[in-house]
Amino acid sequence: xxxxxxxxxxxxxxxxxxxxxxxxxxxxxxxxxxxxxxxxxxxxxxxxxxxxxxxxxxxxxxxxxxxxxxxxxxxxxxxxxxxxxxxxxxxxxxxxxxxxxxxxxxxxxxxxxxxxxxxxxxxxxxxxxxxxxxxxxxxxxxxxxxxxxxxxxxxxxxxxxxxxxxxxxxxxxxxxxxxxxxxxxxxxxxxxxxxxxxxxxxxxxxxxxxxxxxxxxxxxxxxxxxxxxxxxxxxxxxxxxxxxxxxxxxxxxxxxxxxxxxxxxxxxxx
Amino acid sequence: xxxxxxxxxxxxxxxxxxxxxxxxxxxxxxxxxxxxxxxxxxxxxxxxxxxxxxxxxxxxxxxxxxxxxxxxxxxxxxxxxxxxxxxxxxxxxxxxxxxxxxxxxxxxxxxxxxxxxxxxxxxxxxxxxxxxxxxxxxxxxxxxxxxxxxxxxxxxxxxxxxxxxxxxxxxxxxxxxxxxxxxxxxxxxxxxxxxxxxxxxxxxxxxxxxxxxxxxxxxxxxxxxxxxxxxxxxxxxxxxxxxxxxxxxxxxxxx
Numbered sequence: 001x002x003x004x005x006x007x008x009x010x011x012x013x014x015x016x017x018x019x020x021x022x023x024x025x026x027x028x029x030x031x032x033x034x035x036x037x038x039x040x041x042x043x044x045x046x047x048x049x050x051x052x053x054x055x056x057x058x059x060x061x062x063x064x065x066x067x068x069x070x071x072x073x074x075x076x077x078x079x080x081x082x083x084x085x086x087x088x089x090x091x092x093x094x095x096x097x098x099x100x101x102x103x104x105x106x107x108x109x110x111x112x113x114x115x116x117x118x119x120x121x122x123x124x125x126x127x128x129x130x131x132x133x134x135x136x137x138x139x140x141x142x143x144x145x146x147x148x149x150x151x152x153x154x155x156x157x158x159x160x161x162x163x164x165x166x167x168x169x170x171x172x173x174x175x176x177x178x179x180x181x182x183x184x185x186x187x188x189x190x191x192x193x194x195x196x197x198x199x200x201x202x203x204x205x206x207x208x209x210x211x212x213x214x215x216x217x218x219x220x221x222x223x224x225x226x227x228x229x230x231x232x233x234x235x236x237x238x239x240x241x242x243x244x245x246x247x248x249x250x251x252x253x254x255x256x257x258x259x260x261x262x263x264x265x266x267x268x269x270x
Numbered sequence: 271x272x273x274x275x276x277x278x279x280x281x282x283x284x285x286x287x288x289x290x291x292x293x294x295x296x297x298x299x300x301x302x303x304x305x306x307x308x309x310x311x312x313x314x315x316x317x318x319x320x321x322x323x324x325x326x327x328x329x330x331x332x333x334x335x336x337x338x339x340x341x342x343x344x345x346x347x348x349x350x351x352x353x354x355x356x357x358x359x360x361x362x363x364x365x366x367x368x369x370x371x372x373x374x375x376x377x378x379x380x381x382x383x384x385x386x387x388x389x390x391x392x393x394x395x396x397x398x399x400x401x402x403x404x405x406x407x408x409x410x411x412x413x414x415x416x417x418x419x420x421x422x423x424x425x426x427x428x429x430x431x432x433x434x435x436x437x438x439x440x441x442x443x444x445x446x447x448x449x450x451x452x453x454x455x456x457x458x459x460x461x462x463x464x465x466x467x468x469x470x471x472x473x474x475x476x477x478x479x480x481x482x483x484x485x486x487x488x489x490x491x492x493x494x495x496x497x498x499x500x501x502x503x504x505x506x507x508x509x510x511x512x513x514x515x516x517x518x519x520x521x522x523x524x525x
């Protein structure tokens with residue numbers, strides 16, 4: 001019934017911003033990356049390395065300065081219901097209840113009321129919130145809100161789900177639960193997922209591949225394949241070894257970004 | 271039981287205020303012994319209230335004031351809400367309109383009364399015009415703020431969920447997101463309109479609560495003045511509570 005994921009091809013994608021002072025800031029230097037259909041790819045990198053910029057471009061919310069991104073060969077020209085997004089701040093519509101939020105995209109697709117309801121309840125069930133369908137958004141905890149947002153993103157059966165630090169604001173235990181649910185729903189529906197996170201263990205737990213980005217301006221530093229069977233044991237030696245590899249790459253970039261931050265005062269002193 | 275309790279709890283501050291006013295009133299009467307045409311005793315005012323109520327004169331004045339405020343307030347909303355939505359969404363449009371708004375806004379609606387009389391005479395429209403000025407700006411400012419304060423991530427969420435054209439994004443996301451602020455603007459502007467109509471009626475009217483007050487002054491009947499003032503206050507509170515109730519229903523538990 002549901003169409004699976006589509007491959008994403010990112011080719012020389014770059015973005016520069018112009019600040020109000022007229023300076024140009026390079027957020028993303030040419031990034032080239034292939035994501036296979038149905039693949040789960042995580043992106044980690046220092047703060048301000050352009051991860052979110054990259055995701056916004058893939059979502060069609062931001063235009064690249066150079067290069068292009070294609071989904072199954074089709075260039076990304078703007079936002080499209082075929083590419084769902086999940087935001088760190090949940091971005092639920094507070095004037096709609098839980099069910100209304102999940103139905104939002106289904107309404108846009110023109111599905112009849114009955115069908116919308118069935119589908120929305122189905123996806124709420126897969127995140128364990130079927131009994132909360134009629135609750136208002138302000139009645140939910142942060143973890144529940146993000147589960148609604150995940151159900152809302154998957155319910156429209158997009159080919160791709162773009163997730164911008166979705167669990168960044170949640171406590172460690174809620175995070176674990178949501179990671180499991182996300183894995184379950186992803187394995188069931190085989191969507192292509194691009195997932196931004198600051199947590200290396202989270203990236204290893206979830207992904208087929210982890211992309212490490214360089215300090216600003218962001219570029220791909222390394223790509224690490226995670227060949228572990230699910231569910232992954234974060235205490236296993238293989239897991240630990242992958243963590244070590246990724247942290248090594250990341251630490252080099254973190255040092256650079258700290259040096260970058262410290263540079264201006266040093267110049268002023270001399 | 272608890273509902274009755276909370277209802278009583280909300281009424282209690284007003285009972286207290288009522289008692290305080292009455293105490294101050296009696297104090298002034300006892301100490302200064304003013305002439306009855308300057309400050310009549312509460313009982314006399316109550317009797318006048320009753321007299322104006324049974325003859326229906328009071329309700330005629332209330333209706334006159336209310337219908338003016340209501341029509342001006344609706345008219346202001348019909349213009350200010352679409353204008354505010356456009357200003358909030360289109361920065362270039364806002365840059366053109368905003369200086370004009372900022373220049374006219376500080377001018378009290380009362381300052382428009384002389385012009386309103388010159389232009390429209392003492393007919394109905396002159397007073398509606400003054401209230402229109404008084405209700406327009408609060409509604410406009412709240413609407414603009416309501417649109418601008420929408421979390422950009424809600425707009426993005428709407429876009430990736432299929433609202434890819436401006437019209438559907440506006441209808442499905444911008445409008446509902448801005449609605450609580452628009453309602454706030456309507457509530458505030460009803461209050462400013464209620465104040466403005468009394469002032470306009472003081473100057474140029476043959477009916478309305480403002481007229482009741484100014485007429486009472488001219489014929490040295492402070493009891494009529496006080497009845498008018500009391501009714502203005504009580505109606506103001508009633509309408510504000512109605513709006514607060516609507517606001518609570520519509521602000522998704524956020525307020």
